[in-house]
Amino acid sequence: EADIYQTPRYLVIGTGKKITLECSQTMGHDKMYWYQQDPGMELHLIHYSYGVNSTEKGDLSSESTVSRIRTEHFPLTLESARPSHTSQYLCASSGRYEQYFGPGTRLTVT
C-alpha cells in the first residue's frame, strides 16, 4: 500500500465557498500530480509538480491552484467553488518508474 494520503475523503459544500484539498506523501517523491475523474471517464491531469516551488498546469483547464512548499505536501485550492467543480480529485506521486495514487476526494458543490 502506497503512503499517500488525501483529506477530506468526501466534501459537500455550497457554491462560492473556498476549499482546499489536502494531499501528502511520505515516500520522499519529488513528482506529484492532481487528476480529476468523472464517473466512467478517464483521469485528466490538472496540475503537477516536479519539486518544491515547482508547479505546472496539466492538460485539463482548471480553475484550481496548487502550491508545493514542502516535498511531502501538495494541496489544491478552489477559491470559489461552483457546481461544475463536482468531481473526484485524485492526488498521485511518482518515483522512478511507478506512480502511486491517493484514495481520492469526492467533491460535491451544491
Place this chain on the structure above:
Amino acid sequence: KNQVEQSPQSLIILEGKNCTLQCNYTVSPFSNLRWYKQDTGRGPVSLTIMTFSENTKSNGRYTATLDADTKQSSLHITASQLSDSASYICVVSDRGSTLGRLYFGRGTQLTVWP
C-alpha cells in the same frame, strides 16, 4: 493523436470464470504500459507495468500481455473472485522523461457475480 482505447466498456462474469480485457493504444514514442485496478471510490492501484521488451507479466491471478508491434495489450484474470469487481484502467507512458507523459484509458468496469 495519442490515445488509449479499452474494451469492453463493461463486463459481467460469474465467480470462478476467467476473462480478458483489451487495450489498444496509439501513443508514440512508447515507454511503458501499466494496468491499474480501481475500486469504487478509491484511487487506482498498480497491477503490472511492462516496457517495450516485455511480452507478458503476471501478478497473482492477473496476467498482462503486450504486443508493441500492433500496439495492443490484454489483461487476463484467472478464476475471478468477487473482490475483482472494479474498474481496470490501461495507462500508457511516452518516452518524454523518466516517468513520461501518461495517457489513460476510460477503463473496463468488471462485475463479478456469485
